[in-house]
Amino acid sequence: MNETKRFNIKDINEAKSKALITEAAQLLRAGQTVAFPTETVYGLGADATNSEAVARIFQAKGRPQDNPLIAHVATKEQLKKLVTEIPDYVDKLIEKFSPGPITYVLPSNGACVDNVTAGLSTIGVRIPDHPIAIELLKACNVPIAAPSANLSGKPSPTSADHVWQDLNGRIAGIVDGGPTGVGVESTVVDCTQKIPIILRPGGVTREELENTVGPVMMDPALVDISENEKPRAPGMKYTHYAPEVPLWIIDGPLERMQEVINEQRKIGNRVGVLLSSASYPQIQADNKWILGDHIQEIASKLYDGLRYYKQSDVDIIICESFPDEGLGQAVMNRLRKAASVHLK
Ligand code: TXA
Ligand code: MG
Numbered sequence: 001m002n003e004t005k006r007f008n009i010k011d012i013n014e015a016k017s018k019a020l021i022t023e024a025a026q027l028l029r030a031g032q033t034v035a036f037p038t039e040t041v042y043g044l045g046a047d048a049t050n051s052e053a054v055a056r057i058f059q060a061k062g063r064p065q066d067n068p069l070i071a072h073v074a075t076k077e078q079l080k081k082l083v084t085e086i087p088d089y090v091d092k093l094i095e096k097f098s099p100g101p102i103t104y105v106l107p108s109n110g111a112c113v114d115n116v117t118a119g120l121s122t123i124g125v126r127i128p129d130h131p132i133a134i135e136l137l138k139a140c141n142v143p144i145a146a147p148s149a150n151l152s153g154k155p156s157p158t159s160a161d162h163v164w165q166d167l168n169g170r171i172a173g174i175v176d177g178g179p180t181g182v183g184v185e186s187t188v189v190d191c192t193q194k195i196p197i198i199l200r201p202g203g204v205t206r207e208e209l210e211n212t213v214g215p216v217m218m219d220p221a222l223v224d225i226s227e228n229e230k231p232r233a234p235g236m237k238y239t240h241y242a243p244e245v246p247l248w249i250i251d252g253p254l255e256r257m258q259e260v261i262n263e264q265r266k267i268g269n270r271v272g273v274l275l276s277s278a279s280y281p282q283i284q285a286d287n288k289w290i291l292g293d294h295i296q297e298i299a300s301k302l303y304d305g306l307r308y309y310k311q312s313d314v315d316i317i318i319c320e321s322f323p324d325e326g327l328g329q330a331v332m333n334r335l336r337k338a339a340s341v342h343l344k
Contacts, residue, residue: 005173006160012131021132024175025139028053032172033060035149035163036136038128040101040182040203041156041303042163043072043146044171045136051113054145058115060170062152067235068118069145070103070186071125074137079125082143084109089213090191096212099129101186101203105233116145118234126186132177148185149174155241155303155338158183162307183300184330188233190219198222199233201329203299222333241338243306245272245314248341251321254282260343261285264316272314274305279320287314295327302331306338 005027007020024034028045031053035044044061046053048071058065073079076094080086083106086094090104108123117123125143128134137144148156151166160176167174187202189209197217198206209216221231231237250257261271261283272287276298280290289305291298309317319335321342322328336342 004168004171007175009132009177021135022139024173025136027172028140033057034173036133036175037130037177037180038133039130040185041158041180042149044149045144045146048112048116048143048145051115054113054115060167066118068120069116069147071112071123071143072128072146073143074134082111082123082125092213097204099127101182103186103188105190112143153242155306158303183302200236201333205326241334243317244311245317246340247317247338249319249321249335249339251344254279258283261318269315272309272317274319299327299331
C-alpha cells in the first residue's frame, strides 16, 4: 500500500475542510479504508455494503475474522434501515443517547454485508456524536463499518498520531480531527432481549441507562472475568489494550502501591506509574504519568497513558485502581484487559 494520506481538519465549517471530507468520503465510496475521529476513539472505516472493503479493515488491523464490526450512520432513520425491529426501550434509548457513545445490537436485516456481522444474525449500530464523523457519514451516504483504528490487541487510538503509529502504510487515509473526547469506546448493549444487556461498558453508564429504561443487566462474562463465562460480544474474549511492557493494577491504599513499586525497583526493574492527580504527589517511581482529576478525564487520557510507556523507558507499568461504578466501570474493564497482574 502507498503512504497513508492525512486529511487535517482545522475547522469543519471552512470550505477547505469540507473539500477534504469529500475527498475522504470518495476513498470510502471507492472501497478503501479511512480512519476518522468519533467522540469515543478513532474508528477505521469502510463501506459496510462492500465485502471487499470490509475485508480490508480485518487485514489492516490483523483482526480475528469472528469479531463483528459496528455499523456507523449519521441519522436515526438510517439506523432503523439496518435492522428488522426496534423494541420500545430502544426507541427511548435512541431518543436519549444517540448521537452518542452507545451501540445497539439488534437483529440485522442484511443491509450490511456478512463480514460486518461476522456471520451473526445481529448487527451493532451506532450514531457517533462528532461533527467530523457525521459530515463524513453524510457524504458517504452508506453505512460505514468501523472498529477502533488500532492494530488488534493494542490500546484504542484517541488521536490521529496513535492511528498513524499503528496503521501508517496499511490504510488509505486518516482524517485528523484532533484528540477524541470520551476516550473509552461506546457502551455495547444487546437489545435483542426483553431487558437490555451491557456487553461492553463504555461512554454511557449503566446508571444512565437504568434511569431511562429501568433495570439493565450486565453480561455475566463482565462480572466473572475468569474463563467460566463466555462473553456475548465476541471482541470481549480477546486480550486487548496491551501496552509495550507488563501492566499491573494495585487495589487498596497507596502505601501498598508504593511497597510494590519499591520491591520492583529493588530487583532492578524501572517502574512507570499511571495515577490520578490526587495520588501523583504521594508516589515515588522512575517515571510518572497523570491520568487526570476525575473519572471523565481519566477515561479520556487512559489510552494515551497506556501508549506513553515504551520498553526503552520502563520495565513495568503500575496503575492505581478506580471505583467500579459510573464511567469507572469502562475504565476498570479496559485496565483489567490490559493488565497481566491485578493485586486485589
Ligand atoms: O466507540 C466505539 O464503539 C468505537 C468507535 C470507532 O465507534 N468502535 C469500536 O469498535 O470500539 P470495535 O470493533 O473495536 O469494538 C466493537 C465491539 C467488539 O467487542 C465486538 O465484538 C462487539 O462490539 N460487537 C459488534 N457487533 C456485535 C454483535 N452483533 N453482537 C455482539 N457484539 C458485537
Ligand atoms: Mg477495538
